[in-house]
Amino acid sequence: MSAVRLLVLGSILRRGTSHGYAVLSDITSWHADTWTNVKPGSIYHALDKLESEGMTSSVTSDVNVKPGPSRKEYTVTKKGEIEFMALLESALVSVDLQQFSAGIAFMNMLSRQQIEALLQKRRIALETSIQFLRGLPMEELPSDPSKNPELVGIWVSYVENEAATTERILANVQAGKYEFNSKMMEGER
Amino acid sequence: MSAVRLLVLGSILRRGTSHGYAVLSDITSWHADTWTNVKPGSIYHALDKLESEGMTSSVTSDVNVKPGPSRKEYTVTKKGEIEFMALLESALVSVDLQQFSAGIAFMNMLSRQQIEALLQKRRIALETSIQFLRGLPMEELPSDPSKNPELVGIWVSYVENEAATTERILANVQAGKYEFNSKMMEGER
DNA sequence: TAACAGCTATTCAAATTTGACTAGTGAGGA
DNA sequence: TCCTCACTAGTCAAATTTGAATAGCTGTTA
Numbered sequence: 001m002s003a004v005r006l007l008v009l010g011s012i013l014r015r016g017t018s019h020g021y022a023v024l025s026d027i028t029s030w031h032a033d034t035w036t037n038v039k040p041g042s043i044y045h046a047l048d049k050l051e052s053e054g055m056t057s058s059v060t061s062d063v064n065v066k067p068g069p070s071r072k073e074y075t076v077t078k079k080g081e082i083e084f085m086a087l088l089e090s091a092l093v094s095v096d097l098q099q100f101s102a103g104i105a106f107m108n109m110l111s112r113q114q115i116e117a118l119l120q121k122r123r124i125a126l127e128t129s130i131q132f133l134r135g136l137p138m139e140e141l142p143s144d145p146s147k148n149p150e151l152v153g154i155w156v157s158y159v160e161n162e163a164a165t166t167e168r169i170l171a172n173v174q175a176g177k178y179e180f181n182s183k184m185m186e187g188e189r
Numbered sequence: 190m191s192a193v194r195l196l197v198l199g200s201i202l203r204r205g206t207s208h209g210y211a212v213l214s215d216i217t218s219w220h221a222d223t224w225t226n227v228k229p230g231s232i233y234h235a236l237d238k239l240e241s242e243g244m245t246s247s248v249t250s251d252v253n254v255k256p257g258p259s260r261k262e263y264t265v266t267k268k269g270e271i272e273f274m275a276l277l278e279s280a281l282v283s284v285d286l287q288q289f290s291a292g293i294a295f296m297n298m299l300s301r302q303q304i305e306a307l308l309q310k311r312r313i314a315l316e317t318s319i320q321f322l323r324g325l326p327m328e329e330l331p332s333d334p335s336k337n338p339e340l341v342g343i344w345v346s347y348v349e350n351e352a353a354t355t356e357r358i359l360a361n362v363q364a365g366k367y368e369f370n371s372k373m374m375e376g377e378r
Numbered sequence: 379t380a381a382c383a384g385c386t387a388t389t390c391a392a393a394t395t396t397g398a399c400t401a402g403t404g405a406g407g408a
Numbered sequence: 409t410c411c412t413c414a415c416t417a418g419t420c421a422a423a424t425t426t427g428a429a430t431a432g433c434t435g436t437t438a
Contacts, residue, residue, distance in 0.1 A: 001393095001394085001426095002394085002395085004394090004395090010334075019417085020417070020418065021416060021417045021418075024417085024418090025416095026333075029333075029335065030333065030334045030335040031335070032321070032322065032325055032335060032341075032344075034318070034322065034344050035340065035343070035344055038395090039395070039396060039397075040396095040397095040417095040418075040419095041394095041395065041396060041397075041398095041418095041419085041420085042394075042395055042396080044417095044418065044419075045393090045394070045395075046394090049393090049394090071416090071417060071418085072418095097286075097343070097347060100343070101340060101343055101344070104337065104339050104340050104343060105334035105335075105337060105340055106334065107337075107339070129223070132221070133221065133223065136221055140366070140367070141367065141368055144203075144215075144218075144219065145199075145219045145294035145295065146218065146219040146220070146221060146294075148293065148294060148296075150293050150296070150358050150361070150367075151224065151290060151293050151294055152221075153354070153357070153358075154224070154286070154289070154290055154293060154354055154358075155221075155223050155224055155290070157350060157353075157354050158286060158350065158354075161346060161347065161350040164346075165342070165343055165346050165347075168342070169339050169342075169343075172339070177329070178329070178330065178339075179330055190396095190424085191424085191425085193424090193425090208387080209387065209388065210386060210387045210388075213387085213388095214386095227425090228425070228426060228427075229387090229388075229389095229426095229427095230388095230389085230390085230424095230425065230426060230427075230428095231424075231425055231426080233387095233388065233389075234423095234424070234425075235424095238423090238424090260386085260387060260388085261387095261388095
């Protein structure tokens, strides 16, 4: 899965109630064409899917909306909120940059303690991955692509860089930067 | 598009002639579960698609193949070879890590001069991207996710790291490391 | 000998993503 | 007035990707 569901739920949650086009505008304005690449179709599909799963509920509003055609207003249900939290937590430990970015975009919706724990977890996973990559066989004149030192090098350096990034964010969070959610939600001890 | 087409064509080209399962085994053995994540379904789909587009041609071999059920043997056509080269060149300038990795996996199928030109091009694209990212507005207490300094930081550091990686590979290639294709192919000056 | 595990080889339905297209409304100019 | 442009809002078919299932052969074990 891509990060669409997380982004869509997050976008609606930030506004309390929202409609397709607003979600689309939010997301396309957030990404600097860099960290997400979601198209209208994916967003509207995700909206339908989320509604059919009971993650959101909607009303068709046709009265006194100012410009353009009528639209469907969505709200995130309790179930959807739980789903959002689960997606958010898994995004924040993901090695994938798009996932992780989307997680960071909504980091303020968790508590400082939760973020710290998740970032630690990501860092450890990345370090394990570095160990593994360093152990791979390589050949100067590779007999098959997997033994190409540059190929392995690309991934070692990516993962090392991610580990450093994670560490840096963690340090900032621990130093008391930014604001976080203080209200506790289900699934917490 | 993902890197499947490139990987499939590359795998067949390396063996001269090949069949679905061999392509699948190649690709899954190359990725260290890291730099590609292609499933059987995608590979067989790509094989069908490529054949229908005339990029490959196939024979059903049923005689004296040793184990298991019968299979379809594919060869890359001239047209497929041209497609492969185009995909390879575009992978090598891609900002996306999966694309770029797949390109590096087959770098020896281009000439040293071609690789050098493409890597330069990638580095320049990445540097332009860094300039852009550095110019983005940020807020310590972001009013919307796109202004989150950590989010922007993640991408700055990713792109900077990619620029450095590209530079490093370029330096090695220029220093005479590795072996490349000396035979010239169409579309070259 | 039959049954099962394990490798070879692939298929297929369902889910997701892409890319391109449709359509309503208001503002401003000719 | 009427036309066109730009913005709002969304739909849809086609392509791709996923996840899980199917099916052929060979060797081993009970």
